[in-house]
Amino acid sequence: MSQLVRMFLVVFVVAIGLMYATVYLNSSEGYSGGNTLTVYNWGDYVDPELIARFEEETGIKVIYQTFDSNEAMMTKIKQGGTTYDVAIPSEYAVSKMKAEKLLKEIDHSLLPNLKHIDPSFLGLSFDPQNTHSIPYFWGTVGIVFNPKMVGDLTFDSWDDLWDESLRNNVFLLDGAREVMGMGLNSLGYSLNDTDEAHLQEALAKLAKLTPNVKAIVGDEIKMLIANEEAAAGLVWSGDASEIMTENEELDYVVPKEGSNLWFDNMVIPKTARNLEGAHKFINFMLDPEVAAQNAEYVGYSTPNKDALAFLPEEISGDKRFYPDKELTERLEVYNNLGPRMLSHYNELFLEFKMHRK
């Protein structure tokens, strides 16, 4: 064999090897198809026992991956190289992903359990016919606090978080829209405001909160507040509910100026390979007993009306987590502000974070 032929063979074998390695590496970002299903969800947002039960009942192996913000999840799906079959974006992210053609249509005929969803959670403006999204959990953004650590503060106003007695005693969840929204709401503006002067005013107000902010954190906020590492925190309602089962001294309130009402949803990204499995998974999560078990485990509020009967009254009757009309009327849902404004919110949030350093 001539040296040239030998060299050609080596190059050929290396190229084939690289091709296989690429396929293999991509598969670690969620290989679906065949008998596997890749689910991409927020951290701490499902009862693992339910995943095991789904696998057992269907024979489908679930590859489960997590994200910590809508923005991170959207970037990952948009950049490709992933094969997620089911993901769980919030409402404004559904609207954005739909507009960017990142979602597949959902076949309602494969979801007999859809009838269990309370109709008030269907047909919402971000997906009016629910062609691309099915409700998963919902909730509010508010303040969890430890009454024995905050003196007379009741947090009926966002401004209480700025009280100087709370120096280095507040945790914030790591979310651009939540933190910017709080700044805007505290000034009486909408959390969907796009007026640059209002946004700068909100940023300046947030800068004044800096001395009180101990840290801006992800899911660990639950453990930190339950362990009394700070007196108060800006959190999603479901996290507050979970924290409060760990530490019964704590309370949760949505300030009077208003806050965010959010909806997280199951969707099928355009990258999906196991469509049948994705529909089976969504339908499984819609089963009332499954939805109740999931809600009890993660602490978030279920939109499944028939699941409520399986929840203890102290959960389903708790107005802090299943708020009545009077409270929800004070709340706003995030709009899809468009890619430029959404990245502007992210930049402002980053500026706030830098200000702390």
Ligand code: SPD
């Ligand atoms: N640890 C699970 C957190 C899920 C919260 N989703 C809320 C999104 C609100 N935009």
